[in-house]
Amino acid sequence: MSALSGLRIAVPRGALLGETLDVLDRLGVDTAEVRSNDRKLLFEDAGIVTMRPSDVPTYVEAGAADIGITGKDVLVEQAEREVYELHDLGFGACRMILATVEGPDPAEEALRRLGMVRVATKYPKLAAAYFERTGRQAEIVEVKGSVELAPLTGLAEAIVDLTATGTTLRENGLVERETIFEATARLIANPVAHKLKAAAIDDLLGRVRAG
């Protein structure tokens, strides 16, 4: 039996990949092939499938992977996914923030004078929920890349985005106005695997917790 006791894990490519593989190394999984090959997606022997972080809940919910690792930002945006959130892995710490250009806050002015603020984001659901929860009217503009561009070009007054260090924001003359929540990497599980493969999942969870 492999180091994952026969479980298949969905591993996020991108910023979380390195530390995810470090966690798997500590569990005794051989990640050398994953590290050396950034085109291959399925590593059958190691029990690893790699994908975009935002696809991890999709694969895990459907049972195409038993467990997975992804950011809390993805889980909040895809809140309707039926997956178990088992453990906060602690790495990949970021903040979901509301930012606008520096100087007088244009979002505040838009709300005061127009009753409505335009918000550009890659996270339309959580951004809409946040504005609703805080009692403000917002038009959510979904963009797929470089959100920072939106307030600089007049597409929107504000952005909702994930930031780790704030460097990109500063470089684009944006300032953080509100923190919506803090996000870290989470270990998630398929609800059926959580029951049918309970021993394997609990064993893995215990070893992850022990570090």
Add this chain to the structure above:
Amino acid sequence: MVAVIHPIPSGTRDVLPDEMRELRAISDALRGVFDREGYGEIATPSLEHESVLARGGAGGPLPAYRVVDDHGAVLALRSDMTVPIARVVATRYATADPPLRFCYFANAFRSVRPHRGQQREFLQAGVELLGAPGAEGTAEALRVLCASLDATGLEHYRVGLGDASLYPALLAEAGVPEEARAGLLHELSTRDFVGLERKLRALSLSGEARERLLTVPQVRGGEEVLGDGGAGLRAVVELLPDDVRARVIFDLGLVRDLAYYTGAVFEVYDPGLGQPIGGGGRYDELLGRFGRPLPAVGFALTVDSLHVALTGEERLS
């Protein structure tokens, strides 16, 4: 020639003969068992008065689709059969001696995100056992559930068994303030153990109580996991025949989405499908809301999901 496409609403679909034959075979297998076990089949209208369905309670299976009829009455498409059957029992069987046994094959309607195995309109097959209290009633429902699944040819399924009253009782026992309980139950029902731990840490509880509230809902396994608090489930399982008993996985954190459950709850899992195929539980208070208080238990299987699981087992074998 270009085919003309006349669209149907997303989350609905047409069933053509090849599929229908297979679905029919599943339904026939289930019906054979329901019938043999003495569960009489009933049908109720797809449309009910919204006020009737609302008696299912807050957090219950709220109807997703409403229409206003030509007299101005607000009607809704039923979201399950348990609430309509509760209505039937209170009105048509007001004086009949319990226990009453009913089964149904009926389309139910919910607002769901259309994806694998989830539909707006879906066929449910299920039974309701009314007036059979406690462990005996629950054990009968589990026995009929497993006999039904066996009859369809599903081989590797397991039944998760939990107790909807367990966690609320633990919260009360640990002295968790009333106003904090709903939040903790929300984390549990959204299966977020990280959120649960966080909320528990924010409360002033003894380390031991906090540990219990965090670990107990993550406990699942064989009969060895039934420590204190599992007495109700132990009573159920002791009444089960061996083959059914072997299917049970105890799951002390099992919560069902429907709010009317009061005691034992269960869900069916199969390696052929990533989501539960169906489930059920005790709802001892629902009938009282319709004026005929009777303890009750039932289950519903989503026939499409069962079909997908059967196909999945074929693929896995």
